[in-house]
Amino acid sequence: MVKSTKNSDFARSASPPRLWSGQSLSAGTTIDIPESAVRHVAALRLRDGDAVTLFDGEGGEWSAELQHTGRNRVSARLKEWHRIERESPVTVTLALGISSGDRMDFAIQKATELGANVVQPLATARSVVRLSEERAEKRIAHWRAVAIAACEQCGRNRVPTINPVSGLLEYVVSQPPGTKILLSPDGDVSLRDLPRAQALTILIGAEGGLTEEERSDALRNGFIAMRFGPRVLRTETAPLAVLAAIQGTWGDCSEGPEKFGGRSATE
Numbered sequence: 001m002v003k004s005t006k007n008s009d010f011a012r013s014a015s016p017p018r019l020w021s022g023q024s025l026s027a028g029t030t031i032d033i034p035e036s037a038v039r040h041v042a043a044l045r046l047r048d049g050d051a052v053t054l055f056d057g058e059g060g061e062w063s064a065e066l067q068h069t070g071r072n073r074v075s076a077r078l079k080e081w082h083r084i085e086r087e088s089p090v091t092v093t094l095a096l097g098i099s100s101g102d103r104m105d106f107a108i109q110k111a112t113e114l115g116a117n118v119v120q121p122l123a124t125a126r127s128v129v130r131l132s133e134e135r136a137e138k139r140i141a142h143w144r145a146v147a148i149a150a151c152e153q154c155g156r157n158r159v160p161t162i163n164p165v166s167g168l169l170e171y172v173v174s175q176p177p178g179t180k181i182l183l184s185p186d187g188d189v190s191l192r193d194l195p196r197a198q199a200l201t202i203l204i205g206a207e208g209g210l211t212e213e214e215r216s217d218a219l220r221n222g223f224i225a226m227r228f229g230p231r232v233l234r235t236e237t238a239p240l241a242v243l244a245a246i247q248g249t250w251g252d253c254s255e256g257p258e259k260f261g262g263r264s265a266t267e
Helices: 007-013 035-044 103-113 133-154 168-174 212-220 238-249
Strands: 018-020 030-032 051-055 061-069 074-082 091-097 118-123 179-183 199-204 224-226
Touching: 018 035, 018 133, 035 074, 035 133, 051 074, 091 103, 091 238, 103 118, 103 133, 103 238, 118 133, 118 168, 168 212, 179 212, 179 238, 199 238, 212 224
Parallel strands: 018 051, 091 118, 091 199, 179 199, 179 224
Antiparallel strands: 030 074, 051 061, 061 074
């Protein structure tokens, strides 16, 4: 007969749950963790004395112990800081047309897991979603929360930057020289044709892709049209596929397991 295991028992036997805190962290101090982390603690049924890992998104992580697990307030005592990074050797900026529904959330979540460093939301001609200044600010805060939650899950200690919404032309004109890719079904080159890059920008349109004028603006400002297979990918699928290919070609797959703290590839 297999004995059932409660969530709290599982948490103590597996790797400690990871929680983000935007506060300044230092050894020996006790802090109240953010509301989002309080909900996470409740969902996992953690109790006083349970081990957790805290990180502030700027690098490294802290071992900590829960001190108070109330319904509306949870505190944790910081113990030891660990200089652990799980970043890719390739720095990637994902410039992504704003999509509707949960597509943008999904793309940002998975891009975070796949190592994107910066996400630049773009208002494009064919973007279904039109955001006022107030709504745009709320969406940026929401997308940052999505990225933080993804970091908690995947082990990253640096939260990707979610930039303010920009128009496409305004964005491409402002970008310095470098490896800048426009993902396009009829592109002239493939990933294998490009020289290895340590930093690059990937531009992907929203539903319906980019207009010819937007494509011309990007190409005129140094972007290279790159094809990625014979099929047209959805706006939430394309970032995942391209990021995975880049990490496999230039990034994570060239690193040994010791770089990532011995964690498994899937959890």
